[in-house]
Amino acid sequence: MEQFERARLDSYFARIADTFAPTEKPSCFLITHLLPERPSFVRAVGTGTRLRAVLPKPKSIDPAARREIEKTTQCDTLSRELFEDAAAAVDYVESRAAGEDVVLCDVGGYFAPILNALCDNFSGRILGVVEDTENGHKRYAERDKLPCPVVSVARSPLKDPEDFLVGQSVVFSTEALMRSRGDILHGRAALVIGFGKLGSSIARLLHAKGVQVTVHDVDPVRRTQALSQGFTVARDRDAALHGAGLVLCATGAVSLRGEDFSSLRNGAYVATVTSSEDELDLAALPDVYQRTPNGEHVTRYQTTGHYFYLLNGGNAVNFLHGASVGPFIFLVQAEILAGVRMLTRGDLGHGMHEVDADDRASIAATWLNYYNR
Incomplete structure (x- = not known):
């Protein structure tokens, strides 16, 4: 400053x-x-x-x-x-x-x-x-x-205004980490879990970047809001997880539990907007998954026949770039x-x-x- x-x-x-x-x-x-x-x-x-x-x-x-x-x-x-x-x-x-x-x-x-x-x-x-x-x-x-x-x-x-701009910074940091591995957002379907202020901001910005966005929220009112704004709303959460190449968790509660990670498609990226202990139940992830650093702030989780990438250890990705x-x-x-x-x-x-x-x-x-x- x-x-x-x-x-x-x-x-x-x-x-x-x-x-x-x-x-x-x-x-x-x-x-x-x-x-x-x-x-x-x-x-x-x-x-x-x-x-x-x-x-x-x-x-x-x-x-x-x-x-x-x-x-x-x-x-x-x-x-x-x-x-x-x-x-x-x-x-x-x-x-x-x-x-x-x-x-x-x-x-x-x-x-x-x-x-x-x-x-x-x-x-x-x-x-x-x-x-x-x-x-x-x-x-x-x-x-x-x-x-x-x-x-x-x-x-x-x-x-x-803060919530909207935090959503933008989350997308920026997520894309920056993906690009550090040679991947891009385009052509990779995204699932946004949670359609509150942050989740809706993330969904809108991803859509503006040409990403196909599906939304899941436990609140039926928010699901109707997402549908009215032109987003696909997941009817089957497991199927939505399996189909997404990028999963952004924005609930402030636990978005993914231990059994959910096996539903992720191979090569999917997972990012959150808050602390890992609030958003992800990583402790319940089966021990058969090996954790390997795969570039700065990217961890590859792999077991026989399945792998995915976790960004910033499951903590809020936007703080990697100042969260301004x-x-x-x-x-x-x-x-x-x-x-x-x-x-x-x-x-x-x-x-x-x-x-x-x-x-x-x-x-x-x-x-x-x-x-x-």
């Missing part, structure tokens, strides 16, 4: 942080993709909160960005296991923010398994969670009863700051909430002043 671009970004976030400054600063734990532009957002979070720890998503850490953050803020190692053991999770939060009011900023529902334990056993007070992703939104929404408010920005209209969606991501990050202020007011009931429409309009107007030039 050029110096003038960084200065503009810092100025934008200073304005946003001032607009949504809480009356009382809570403590904060921030899970985030630590990409090159992210320090400006982290500093904005630190302006409105006492930022006790940044937990970077492990497969999306830019070393320079981490070094910059570590000059002022504690960076801790993030894993699903950290927040699966209730006692260990409570001890961790105690070690950073004992007795304090705490806001949890999440990307993917990491805090969901131990939220009750934190609210019940932490010596301070959990004011609530701000969740960024659809996958995380579902993890919280599926709970029978939430012990605190959860503000989700996952379904905000301000996130639509331009300045549109700053809309969503600003909405996260608005969500933090909502939680500090203390007037939200336990359950799922969204940022107010007036706050979204204010964010959009500020963003346009900086980036519609």
Whole structure:
């Protein structure tokens, strides 16, 4: 990022942080993709909160960005296991923010398994969670009863540009990895599993590139949407898997289980838009499959009479090329700051909430002043 671009970004976030400054600063734990532009957002979070720890998503850490953050803020190692053991999770939060009011900023529902334990056993007070992703939104929404408010920005209209551009970056990175082996998209039928915001963006871009696209989604409403947009909708999932030369998984849940991999056609490529543990049940893949590196970020899985290629170890392919969606991501990050202020007011009931429409309009107007030039 050029110096003038960084200065503009810092100025934008200073304005946003001032607009949504809480009356009382809570403590904060921030899970985030630590990409090159992210320090400006982290500093904005630190302006409105006492930022006790940044937990970077492990497969999306830019070393320079981490070094910059570590000059002022504690960076801790993030894993699903950290927040699966209730006692260990409570001890961790105690070690950073004992007795304090705490806001949890999440990307993917990491805090969901131990939220009750934190609210019940932490010596301070959990004011609530701000969740960024659809996958995380579902993890919280599926709970029978939430012990605190959860503000989700996952379904905000301000996130639509990001979702569309993430879909484009997934297709770009998938094609780049295929080309590194001498293969191309054209002439290779594709199956997109999941027709949400990301899946629909991926399907549309593949179609625009002349790829024959079939869609599968467990939701019949989304299947009708796919059909209305001109896509073939799989009636037999196994047959669709067998017929596809490229399978793109975009559900945020488990798209392919152990028994599904044997249905892949020989030479098929498999790519995902999220973490391998969320999208693929690779642990259930039969041990008879040999795993062999086959070019950078491509793994060949082979057994007698069958083989397929897994891209980036089953993790989100777009992070191999920066996962950049331009300045549109700053809309969503600003909405996260608005969500933090909502939680500090203390007037939200336990359950799922969204940022107010007036706050979204204010964010959009500020963003346009900086980036519609």
